[in-house]
Structure formats: structure tokens, C-alpha cells
Amino acid sequence: MSPDVRLEVLTCALARAHVEALGQLLADCVAQGASVSFLSGLTPGRAGDWWAGQLSADDGRRLVVAFDRQGLCGVVQVIPAGTENQPHRGDVAKMLVAPRARRQGLGAALLAAAEGCARDMNLSLLVLDTVTGGDAERLYAKAGWTPVGSIPGYALSTDGRPEATTVFYKALA
Numbered sequence: 159m160s161p162d163v164r165l166e167v168l169t170c171a172l173a174r175a176h177v178e179a180l181g182q183l184l185a186d187c188v189a190q191g192a193s194v195s196f197l198s199g200l201t202p203g204r205a206g207d208w209w210a211g212q213l214s215a216d217d218g219r220r221l222v223v224a225f226d227r228q229g230l231c232g233v234v235q236v237i238p239a240g241t242e243n244q245p246h247r248g249d250v251a252k253m254l255v256a257p258r259a260r261r262q263g264l265g266a267a268l269l270a271a272a273e274g275c276a277r278d279m280n281l282s283l284l285v286l287d288t289v290t291g292g293d294a295e296r297l298y299a300k301a302g303w304t305p306v307g308s309i310p311g312y313a314l315s316t317d318g319r320p321e322a323t324t325v326f327y328k329a330l331a
């Protein structure tokens with residue numbers, strides 16, 4: 159990861175100050191074809207509104223956010239499962255690295271920080287899903303996550319084609 163990049167762990171309340179930048183990041187990633195819940199045409203404003211909704215109730219999630227000299231350039235969330243029978247489990251969601259900051263180890267650094275954060279939250283099992291065959295799949299496999307299997311036609315690509323998703327888990331030591 160570039161020495162110019164710093165990571166911060168934020169609660170929902172603290173992350174609300176960054177809703178606009180988070181919206182821009184999400185919109186930029188979708189514009190480049192990232193399959194992260196939205197179809198193409200997502201505007202930064204609508205993406206910011208989505209983040210505002212996500213962060214409105216403090217559900218105990220933590221965001222690991224990356225900043226470079228230009229501003230916010232990456233994010234990943236650790237979201238507690240929130241059910242009585244899964245106090246130990248969380249989801250990793252919305253791993254996003256700005257196009258300008260990719261292939262420099264930031265995704266791997268965000269993931270490692272998210273795992274550290276999960277330990278601090280007393281979580282011992284993490285789950286995520288990602289497009290089968292996508293760039294992120296290699297990121298997770300390289301970081302020791304276990305693929306459970308692939309679900310065909312799970313979601314639509316940004317241009318509307320059905321794509322498979324791979325579910326991964328990691329048990330934290």
C-alpha cells in the first residue's frame with residue numbers, strides 16, 4: 159500500500175461525515191462495471207443517499223476507510239449479523255477501492271484491517287459474497303478466505319446480465 163494512504167476505522171456516526179465522498183466512490187466503481195448492488199447509471203447523489211440510509215441506524219458496524227492526498231479512496235464494512243444466535247458472525251460488505259488507487263495493495267490492506275476490526279468486535283466468523291471470476295475473488299482467495307460455492311444467476315451485472323456469485327467465509331483465529 160502506498161505510504162501516502164492512511165486507514166481509519168469509523169463507527170456509523172463518524173462515517174456520516176463522509177457520505178458524499180462514499181457516494182462518489184460507489185458511483186465511480188459502478189461506472190467502471192463493479193457489481194455491488196446497483197445497475198449502471200448510479201449517480202453520486204443517489205449513491206450518497208444509499209450510504210446515508212445504511213449509516214442512519216447505528217447497528218454496530220464498522221467502516222474501514224482509506225484516504226490518500228485526493229481524499230477518500232477506499233472502504234470496506236464489517237457488519238455484525240445482529241441475530242441472537244449469531245453473536246460471533248459478521249458480514250464483510252462494500253469493499254471498494256477508487257480506480258486511481260487500485261493494484262497497489264489497498265484492497266488487501268482494507269481486508270486485513272477489516273479482519274482486525276472484526277476481532278476487536280469479538281467476531282470470529284466472517285462471510286462475504288462476490289462475483290464469480292471477478293478481481294475481488296482473487297483478493298479474497300489470496301487472503302485465505304474459503305470459497306463455499308458459486309450460485310448461478312445470483313445478481314445482474316451493471317449492464318443487466320445475470321452473473322454467478324461466490325460465497326466465501328473466514329474463521330478468525
Ligand SMILES: CC(C)(COP(=O)(O)OP(=O)(O)OC[C@H]1O[C@@H](n2cnc3c(N)ncnc32)[C@H](O)[C@@H]1OP(=O)(O)O)[C@@H](O)C(=O)NCCC(=O)NCCS
Pocket residue numbers: 187192193194252253254255256259260261262263264265266267287288289292293294296297298300
Ligand atoms: C476488487 C478491488 C477491491 C481490489 O482492490 P485493489 O486495491 O486493486 O486490490 P490489491 O491491489 O490489494 O490486490 C490484491 C490482490 O487481489 C487480486 N486482484 C485485485 N485486482 C485485480 C485485477 N484487476 N486483476 C487480477 N487480480 C486482481 C490480486 O490477486 C491482487 O494481488 P497481486 O496484486 O499481488 O496480484 C478493486 O478492484 C475494486 O474496488 N473493484 C470494484 C469494486 C468491487 O468489485 N468490489 C468487490 C465487492 S465484493
